[in-house]
Amino acid sequence: MSTSIRPAGRAAPLTAEAVWRAVDRASFAVLSHVTPAGAPRSSGVVYAVEDRRLFVAVGRDSWKARHMAVDGIVAVTVPIRRGGLLSLLFPIPPATVSFPAVAVVHPGDHLTGMPRLARLVPPERRTDCAILEIRPTGHFVTYGLGIPLRAMRDPARSRARIAAD
Template identity: 85%
Template sequence: MSTSTRGGRRTSPLTAQDVWRAIGHASFAVLSHVTPAGAPRSSGVVYAVEDDRLYVAVAKDSWKARHVAADGIVAVTVPIRRGGLLSLIMPIPPATVSFPAVAVVHPGDHLTRMPRLARLVPPERWPACVILEIRPTGHFVTYGLGVPLTAMRDPARSRARIPTGR
């Protein structure tokens, strides 16, 4: 990331590009929304990033496809693994990026034009899929991104709020 730290302090602010780079290196997120009946729902999803958007393949008949199509308002949290090999022997919390977003449901045939996402879905499941295109809105809210592990104990140093646009 272009953000550097000195003595545990951030010397330059995180940018949207820094956040997109971190999101692009991950592939798992938690997608949340409210059902038409007002009930909260969240689900883990595997995604691919292209052109400042996340793309998720889901079953045509899934609650995600039905409910997201109803209003398109979602929230996303992406955990970003930290600690390298040390995280294998010690419990190190991930950094996170959270943001509100608008989601649009596209036909599953979009997979043929999206090789990054297509690699995540077995070809035999393609006919039963639709694609969620998720466009962040507002701000990314980060925790622990661009700071050393020791700074994660200090909320003021470990959190950032960055506009999602480039």
């Protein structure tokens, strides 16, 4: 059962299902974590969604695969493009969905049975990759999702906090 907090002025509460639909339609996210040495690190990743988890293919020996294997604590921000054709003409900010998550590193053979993710990985890289399984924990924090563009000017209407489960 999902719960949501409705900011003042929002027509209807934003649900976890609506957030997942938006995240599923997108394919790019910023993945952030702290390295074992304590340094902040973030990078853009392309993902696919399966069973309310994000899956990312990375190099088997990449810093992402190595660092995520240590503790798996990450933060994710997914920009959600808004404005349709207007966004090509005007600087319309994206909506965002941010959340804490736990990442688990799997061997590249996890691509089998994941056609959405496999399409994102060039064939020559499939044998040399690892798969990050990213499971949201806690709450989604959204900005500008489920509201009209003009309402994004009002911080109270623009933000929502929704249980990820």
